[in-house]
Amino acid sequence: VSEGIGKAGDKLTSEANEHR
Numbered sequence: 001v002s003e004g005i006g007k008a009g010d011k012l013t014s015e016a017n018e019h020r
Helices: 001-017
Strands: none
Touching: none
């Protein structure tokens, strides 16, 4: 259940890191 939220958060973090 938390996998979906975790994966979405990981993707957001990954994109935020790339924008840094």
